[in-house]
Amino acid sequence: MKSPPLGYVRAMDMPDVFRLRANAGPDARVLAGGQSLLPTLAFRLSDPGTLIDITRVDALRGIRLVADGALRVGALTTHAELGRDALVRVRVPVLADAVGLIAHPAIRNRGTIGGSLAYADPAAELPAVCVALDAVVIAVGPAGERRIAARDFLTGLFTTALAGDELIAAVEFRPMPGRRTVIHELARRSGDYAMAGIVLAAGPGTPTHDPRPVFFGVGDRPILATRAAACLAVGGAAALAAAQAALDGDLDPPSDQHGGPAFKRQLARVLLARAVNSLIDARDAR
Amino acid sequence: MSTSVDVTLSVNGERVARRVEARRHLVDFLRLDLGLTGTHTGCEHGVCGACTVRVDGVIVRGCLVLAASLDGATVETIEGLTESGEIADLQTAFVERNAAQCGFCTPAMLLTAADLLSAAARDGAVPSREAIREHIAGNYCRCTGYHAIVDAIETVATARAGKGRS
Numbered sequence: 001m002k003s004p005p006l007g008y009v010r011a012m013d014m015p016d017v018f019r020l021r022a023n024a025g026p027d028a029r030v031l032a033g034g035q036s037l038l039p040t041l042a043f044r045l046s047d048p049g050t051l052i053d054i055t056r057v058d059a060l061r062g063i064r065l066v067a068d069g070a071l072r073v074g075a076l077t078t079h080a081e082l083g084r085d086a087l088v089r090v091r092v093p094v095l096a097d098a099v100g101l102i103a104h105p106a107i108r109n110r111g112t113i114g115g116s117l118a119y120a121d122p123a124a125e126l127p128a129v130c131v132a133l134d135a136v137v138i139a140v141g142p143a144g145e146r147r148i149a150a151r152d153f154l155t156g157l158f159t160t161a162l163a164g165d166e167l168i169a170a171v172e173f174r175p176m177p178g179r180r181t182v183i184h185e186l187a188r189r190s191g192d193y194a195m196a197g198i199v200l201a202a203g204p205g206t207p208t209h210d211p212r213p214v215f216f217g218v219g220d221r222p223i224l225a226t227r228a229a230a231c232l233a234v235g236g237a238a239a240l241a242a243a244q245a246a247l248d249g250d251l252d253p254p255s256d257q258h259g260g261p262a263f264k265r266q267l268a269r270v271l272l273a274r275a276v277n278s279l280i281d282a283r284d285a286r
Numbered sequence: 287m288s289t290s291v292d293v294t295l296s297v298n299g300e301r302v303a304r305r306v307e308a309r310r311h312l313v314d315f316l317r318l319d320l321g322l323t324g325t326h327t328g329c330e331h332g333v334c335g336a337c338t339v340r341v342d343g344v345i346v347r348g349c350l351v352l353a354a355s356l357d358g359a360t361v362e363t364i365e366g367l368t369e370s371g372e373i374a375d376l377q378t379a380f381v382e383r384n385a386a387q388c389g390f391c392t393p394a395m396l397l398t399a400a401d402l403l404s405a406a407a408r409d410g411a412v413p414s415r416e417a418i419r420e421h422i423a424g425n426y427c428r429c430t431g432y433h434a435i436v437d438a439i440e441t442v443a444t445a446r447a448g449k450g451r452s
Contacts, residue, residue: 001330008291008308008354031355038311038350039331051308053355080344104424105401107332109344110351190423 003041007050014059017052018142021165024050030167031055032076035103035111036119060114060169063087069175070136075114075168080105082113092133092173094181094199098125101183104191114168117153120160120221123193125183127154128216131224132181132199135173141166157220178204182278184271185217188258193217195258196267200275207279208235213243213272218253218264225250228272240276244269291354297322298366306353312346313337315353316363324364324393328426335425338394339363345401364393373400375445379438387429395425399439403446412443 008031009024011017021028029048031037032055040046054060060076063085071091073082082088083099102108102116102125116126117137130137130150137153139146139162146166153161162168185197194217202211211232213225227250231243253264294303297320304319311330316322316339328336330349337348340362367373373396379385386392402421406413413421418439419432427435 002314003309003311005289005307006309007289008352009288010355010357031352034352034355035332035347035350038352041309042331042349051352055355104335105421106335106338106345106347106398106424107350110346190420 001042004044004047009050010053010056012056014057017054017057020052024052026164028052032115033078033110033112035107070172073113073171075112075170077113079108079111094129094183098129098183101125101185113171118160118168120154120158122157122219122221123217128197128199128214128222129183130171131222132201132212132214133173135171137168138170138172139166140169145169154221180279180282182275184274186267196264196271198271198275200279202279207276208233215251215268218251218268223251240273244272293354293357295356295358296360298362308354310353311349312351312353313348322363322365326390326393336391336394338397340397345397364396376400376442379441383434383438385430385434385438391425391427395422395435398422398425403443406443407446412447415440
């Protein structure tokens with residue numbers, strides 16, 4: 001369980017990152033929180049040669065409002081920081097809700113939102129939240145910044161749209177007045193990766209207004225369930241059952257250690273009902 | 287490209303300067319380079335929690351942090367917390383409640399419990415048994431069944447809150 005021999009270099013600013021990366025070659029990996037990268041090294045699933053530590057690059061830190069009212073979350077923001085940030089609580093509260101489902105406190109203190117997106121684990125919470133909220137990933141490379149919609153950023157199993165010389169600078173969440181978003185997941189033990197999960201955004205107003213259900217842990221990336229969304233938008237007493245049935249067309253879950261496709265679809269139906277009901281409860285509580 | 291890195295950091299209040307292999311994680315650094323064996327090496331991939339230590343005031347998995355990345359950091363281990371007396375009440379409660387059996391998970395369990403208790407003190411609240419279980423969910427104990435550990439943490443949380451009020 002020891003990492004292979006490694007080189008280590010510490011970047012102090014963005015030009016440093018690009019220079020060190022160019023020198024280190026294509027196999028070198030960026031080290032942020034390391035909470036997924038270090039286990040893969042311990043298992044020797046990866047042998048990057050060199051790690052480029054970006055944790056001291058201030059340009060990748062901070063949570064702030066930008067010109068168009070969007071909330072810009074720096075890539076190095078840890079899960080713990082996300083969970084206790086006052087702006088996040090007001091502007092994008094589902095991010096804080098998601099943090100409570102990610103691993104354990106000791107891991108939340110190191111793991112970062114940029115790392116979670118760059119790693120692109122299909123069972124991870126934050127990539128699904130970003131897709132449900134139509135967030136924008138800001139990639140930065142030697143040529144400058146590039147804005148990529150979260151749904152286009154996550155291209156497959158542990159795969160993203162980042163070019164070899166790019167890294168994530170920040171994620172932006174645009175303001176969505178009156179819109180509510182909930183997250184639910186099913187895991188055998190607290191802190192485990194979810195067997196299946198859902199992020200459901202809807203509103204303003206009723207939960208039937210522009211619903212956006214995004215599932216995680218049931219595909220090779222977060223899956224927007226468009227057929228189920230159309231059923232929910234119809235509204236009425238039969239909408240939920242119709243949406244649950246429509247999930248058969250939206251989801252094609254691969255088998256994993258938790259179970260097969262039928263099991264995963266059942267979890268997805270249960271999660272959809274829980275998410276819809278919690279949106280209704282949240283509306284009734286107002 | 288260097289495979290060894292010079293680091294200077296604070297460990298339990300003492301300044302430590304060492305040249306470390308880049309791949310060396312914090313637990314091996316503490317145990318093998320500094321002889322601080324209170325922090326335990328369990329799964330070495332972030333699952334069991336036995337290597338929990340404090341870095342810059344917050345708990346982390348020691349096996350998921352490279353020593354090379356800790357230049358300028360402040361590290362606290364079970365040895366430091368024991369010496370300062372910060373968790374003496376918690377340690378006493380663990381003994382009284384038989385919350386330690388084989389003891390392998392105990393140092394990390396104490397660090398994680400101390401983290402919850404200091405957060406609770408900031409909020410002025412006594413954590414529920416459910417909240418205690420949730421907070422220690424990332425620290426595996428294969429002996430106790432957790433009940434005695436929850437008892438011990440709850441006892442200290444209640445006692446500390448009582449002192450705060452009086």
